[in-house]
Amino acid sequence: MRTVNFHIKRYDPARDAKGTSRVEAFEIPYETSLTVLEGLFHIQEHQDPSLSFRYCCRASICGSCAMYINGRYRLACQTNVLHLHTDEVHVDPLPHLPLVKDLVCDMDDFFAKYEYVQPWLQRSSQEPAKEILQSPADRHKLNMPIDCILCGACYSSCPSVWTEDNYLGPAALLKAYRFEVDSRDEARKERLPRWDNERGVYRCHTIANCIEACPKELSPTEGIQWLKMAAVRRRLFGRAK
Amino acid sequence: MPHHQLIVVGGGLAGLRAAVEAKASGLDVAVLSQVHPGRSHSSAAQGGINAALANHPDAHDDTPEKHAFDTVKGSDYLADQDTAIQMTKDAPGVIFEMDHWGCPFSRFDDGRIAQRPFGGAGYPRTCYGADKTGHYLLHTLVERAYERQVKMYIEVFVTSLIVDEGRCRGVVAYDMINGGFHAFTADAVVMATGGAGRIYGNSTNAIISTGAGAAMAYHAGVPAEDMEFIQFHPTGLLTTHILMSEACRGEGGYLVNGEGERFMARYAPKAMELAPRDITARSITTEIIEGRGINGEDYVHLDLRHLGAEKILERLPGIRDIAIHFEGVDPIEEPIPIRPVQHYTMGGIDTDVDGRTRLPGFYAAGECACVSVHGANRLGGNSLLETIVFGRRAGMAVVADLEGGSAGGGDVSAAGSAAVSAMEARVAELASRGADGADPYAIRAEMIATTRDYFGVFREESVMRTGLETLRRLKERCGGIGLRNAAGVFNLDLMRTLELEGMVDLALCVAEGALARTESRGSHSRTDFPARDDERWLVHTLAYYTPEGPRLEHAPVTLGTFEPQERKY
Numbered sequence: 001m002r003t004v005n006f007h008i009k010r011y012d013p014a015r016d017a018k019g020t021s022r023v024e025a026f027e028i029p030y031e032t033s034l035t036v037l038e039g040l041f042h043i044q045e046h047q048d049p050s051l052s053f054r055y056c057c058r059a060s061i062c063g064s065c066a067m068y069i070n071g072r073y074r075l076a077c078q079t080n081v082l083h084l085h086t087d088e089v090h091v092d093p094l095p096h097l098p099l100v101k102d103l104v105c106d107m108d109d110f111f112a113k114y115e116y117v118q119p120w121l122q123r124s125s126q127e128p129a130k131e132i133l134q135s136p137a138d139r140h141k142l143n144m145p146i147d148c149i150l151c152g153a154c155y156s157s158c159p160s161v162w163t164e165d166n167y168l169g170p171a172a173l174l175k176a177y178r179f180e181v182d183s184r185d186e187a188r189k190e191r192l193p194r195w196d197n198e199r200g201v202y203r204c205h206t207i208a209n210c211i212e213a214c215p216k217e218l219s220p221t222e223g224i225q226w227l228k229m230a231a232v233r234r235r236l237f238g239r240a241k
Numbered sequence: 242m243p244h245h246q247l248i249v250v251g252g253g254l255a256g257l258r259a260a261v262e263a264k265a266s267g268l269d270v271a272v273l274s275q276v277h278p279g280r281s282h283s284s285a286a287q288g289g290i291n292a293a294l295a296n297h298p299d300a301h302d303d304t305p306e307k308h309a310f311d312t313v314k315g316s317d318y319l320a321d322q323d324t325a326i327q328m329t330k331d332a333p334g335v336i337f338e339m340d341h342w343g344c345p346f347s348r349f350d351d352g353r354i355a356q357r358p359f360g361g362a363g364y365p366r367t368c369y370g371a372d373k374t375g376h377y378l379l380h381t382l383v384e385r386a387y388e389r390q391v392k393m394y395i396e397v398f399v400t401s402l403i404v405d406e407g408r409c410r411g412v413v414a415y416d417m418i419n420g421g422f423h424a425f426t427a428d429a430v431v432m433a434t435g436g437a438g439r440i441y442g443n444s445t446n447a448i449i450s451t452g453a454g455a456a457m458a459y460h461a462g463v464p465a466e467d468m469e470f471i472q473f474h475p476t477g478l479l480t481t482h483i484l485m486s487e488a489c490r491g492e493g494g495y496l497v498n499g500e501g502e503r504f505m506a507r508y509a510p511k512a513m514e515l516a517p518r519d520i521t522a523r524s525i526t527t528e529i530i531e532g533r534g535i536n537g538e539d540y541v542h543l544d545l546r547h548l549g550a551e552k553i554l555e556r557l558p559g560i561r562d563i564a565i566h567f568e569g570v571d572p573i574e575e576p577i578p579i580r581p582v583q584h585y586t587m588g589g590i591d592t593d594v595d596g597r598t599r600l601p602g603f604y605a606a607g608e609c610a611c612v613s614v615h616g617a618n619r620l621g622g623n624s625l626l627e628t629i630v631f632g633r634r635a636g637m638a639v640v641a642d643l644e645g646g647s648a649g650g651g652d653v654s655a656a657g658s659a660a661v662s663a664m665e666a667r668v669a670e671l672a673s674r675g676a677d678g679a680d681p682y683a684i685r686a687e688m689i690a691t692t693r694d695y696f697g698v699f700r701e702e703s704v705m706r707t708g709l710e711t712l713r714r715l716k717e718r719c720g721g722i723g724l725r726n727a728a729g730v731f732n733l734d735l736m737r738t739l740e741l742e743g744m745v746d747l748a749l750c751v752a753e754g755a756l757a758r759t760e761s762r763g764s765h766s767r768t769d770f771p772a773r774d775d776e777r778w779l780v781h782t783l784a785y786y787t788p789e790g791p792r793l794e795h796a797p798v799t800l801g802t803f804e805p806q807e808r809k810y
């Protein structure tokens with residue numbers, strides 16, 4: 001029977017000093033459709049029940065299983081071992097984030113920053129009795145940012161996040177962009193001070209690691225650059241749009 | 242011990258909608274969820290959500306009544322007609338509200354919400370956001386929950402109910418991030434933990450869709466209703482069982498067998514590929530059994546190629562990505578290999594039209610509940626609708642009941658501590674057997690193979706008897722399970738071991754219900770009893786927990802508006 005080797009970065013707060021970790025190797029049976037997530041389950045069920053990792057949908061839509069696999073940001077459920085073209089599979093948690101255990105990182109800051117940009121549609125107009133009309137062209141502007149699954153890969157990959165704790169990071173700013181370009185939203189002015197500052201868009205130096213990292217092939221950088229221009233336009237012309 | 246007026250277990254669409262509703266009325270609400278709410282299984286829904294908006298040019302005379310009729314007919318007349326009527330009546334309002342909250346529905350040229358045809362529906366009334374409707378709806382409600390400042394306990398795994406003096410007063414849960422079991426007490430609890438698809442070995446559902454909430458309710462004495470009705474979706478990906486949405490056929494996709502024939506012409510000449518799911522799943526299975534699968538194997542093709550690249554990229558981009566990543570097939574170039582797989586749990590916690598159960602203080606909504614609007618077969622697009630309509634109604638019912646003074650009132654900390662101690666004792670017992678005890682993963686593997694192989698699309702007494710015997714044996718083995726890793730944080734072994742027995746109990750409800758029901762209705766199709774038997778079986782099944790296995794009772798179906806007829810499509 002063919003096998004592959006999983007090399008997994010382990011950290012257990014009950015046993016390892018903060019900031020340290022170990023790598024443990026597991027040999028597991030291989031079949032053509034094996035995904036990295038299935039490999040992790042095989043280990044948890046049959047070799048080491050104490051292995052910890054996040055999962056839910058196994059269909060690349062819930063954003064639970066972003067990890068650093070063979071030198072790249074990937075969703076474990078979407079990564080077929082076959083496509084790694086090697087029998088040695090190295091699985092690390094998202095780099096540069098504090099760890100909870102093994103492949104599970106602490107996402108509290110990530111979600112606090114998401115919440116900070118007030119990622120909800122805000123309106124003051126009287127709501128119509130039916131839907132708020134939106135042209136297909138206006139709806140089209142949302143296509144890219146609404147596909148974000150909040151997996152955190154971009155956030156983990158961004159050097160500006162590594163060096164500045166306060167930086168909101170690519171995912172939260174992409175969310176700000178998502179509402180900035182929604183024709184139904186009426187709080188652009190109110191939301192602006194949350195991202196139009198050093199904590200926000202000006203901390204992005206267009207290194208574009210986030211684009212490379214994003215498993216959904218989104219471009220937070222593009223959204224951030226758009227926001228920068230919107231802020232300038234607003235200053236120069238005083239317009240809301 | 243944290244106390245809230247309302248605890249909602251589950252951060253999917255149903256749970257969040259209940260929480261947002263109750264919070265808006267001023268209740269102190271907390272959501273407990275084993276994953277961040279935005280990661281709930283609802284995010285995987287693809288095709289859309291039904292409401293008679295009459296936005297589609299071919300649907301200008303659509304109405305909630307017609308939607309109700311399609312729902313009841315689709316259910317093979319087992320749905321309670323009053324609840325189906327209520328759901329379809331509430332539908333347009335809740336959809337418009339989701340739009341006002343920012344849900345990015347796809348649009349028609351005139352700016353109105355776009356709608357597409359779906360199976361079993363007389364009109365194109367399925368509202369959608371490309372093929373990621375669940376993801377868009379869920380993120381919209383997550384955003385609203387943050388805006389309303391609903392308290393969220395994230396990565397908290399609920400294991401049992403706290404019942405005190407005949408009322409539900411909270412839950413016991415394992416704190417995945419910090420470790421340990423804690424009581425979360427409340428004046429009311431809404432269960433919204435989603436479906437139980439993972440009791441089957443071939444499910445489209447998320448890995449965490451294990452039926453935990455339904456099992457907890459069942460153990461607390463609330464009956465599980467109509468559990469034998471398990472929906473098999475016609476089009477699951479061959480290797481991974483990941484769903485290829487009904488929207489593929491709604492947009493015009495074909496089902497083709499090994500002889501290159503659009504075989505649905507033989508089973509549903511009018512509706513063709515858009516027949517309801519039970520009929521379509523049976524048709525595919527029949528093709529496979531009769532040797533007309535692709536190359537004689539156990540799958541057929543879902544062919545989208547004639548739709549063209551532009552339409553596929555605009556309407557079905559997520560489907561295309563999934564087919565490429567998980568099956569290595571680009572639907573623009575090649576047909577997709579598919580077969581019927583477990584998809585939806587029509588049964589669940591028995592509730593009324595406002596989510597109330599027989600246990601005071603305990604409510605349920607969403608896929609874990611059985612209201613029942615889906616009866617013996619759910620229509621595509623009605624489940625997302627159910628989560629939002631009945632999540633909202635459960636939230637309103639809690640507010641009304643607590644205001645009406647039916648709150649638990651008394652101090653519940655003693656009951657809370659006792660429930661935590663009981664859970665700790667259970668864990669200690671499991672841990673004491675350790676690696677010497679029965680292997681929970683071996684039991685799980687055998688259970689999911691048994692449900693898949695013995696309680697599938699077609700059912701027959703002798704086969705089911707064998708399956709039931711196996712499940713009973715597995716239930717017995719659950720008594721001797723060993724837990725190998727009892728301590729620490731993010732302990733998957735602990736959670737997966739604790740949830741197992743509940744999964745086996747629900748599988749037993751499916752099995753006993755299916756064996757007892759000597760007729761064919763909706764998704765429950767018996768080769769030995771091929772006809773529907775309204776005389777004897779136009780009734781709901783209620784399964785009550787006993788240590789010896791489920792005790793079945795029957796309850797009448799609410800009729801009154803639509804006369805049961807033969808289903809033709």
Ligand SMILES: Cc1cc2nc3c(=O)[nH]c(=O)nc-3n(C[C@H](O)[C@H](O)[C@H](O)COP(=O)(O)OP(=O)(O)OC[C@H]3O[C@@H](n4cnc5c(N)ncnc54)[C@H](O)[C@@H]3O)c2cc1C
Nearest residue numbers: 251252253254255275283288289399435607608622624625
């Ligand atoms: C692939 C797929 C596609 C679908 N597409 C459609 C569609 O197009 N249209 C349609 O109408 N329906 C569709 N459905 C059905 C629909 O998506 C589901 O029925 C619906 O989303 C269920 O929502 P819910 O809120 O009841 O539960 P879920 O979204 O499953 O949420 C359950 C919640 O409970 C929590 N939870 C569970 N157990 C515990 C526990 N023990 N402790 C703490 N928390 C717990 C989870 O963390 C989660 O937050 C689809 C289903 C699948 C599988």
Ligand code: SF4
Nearest residue numbers: 148149151152154214
């Ligand atoms: S932008 Fe991409 S990488 Fe970043 S959180 Fe969203 S999906 Fe993940």
Ligand code: FES
Nearest residue numbers: 057058062063077
């Ligand atoms: S498990 Fe949901 S994205 Fe991988």
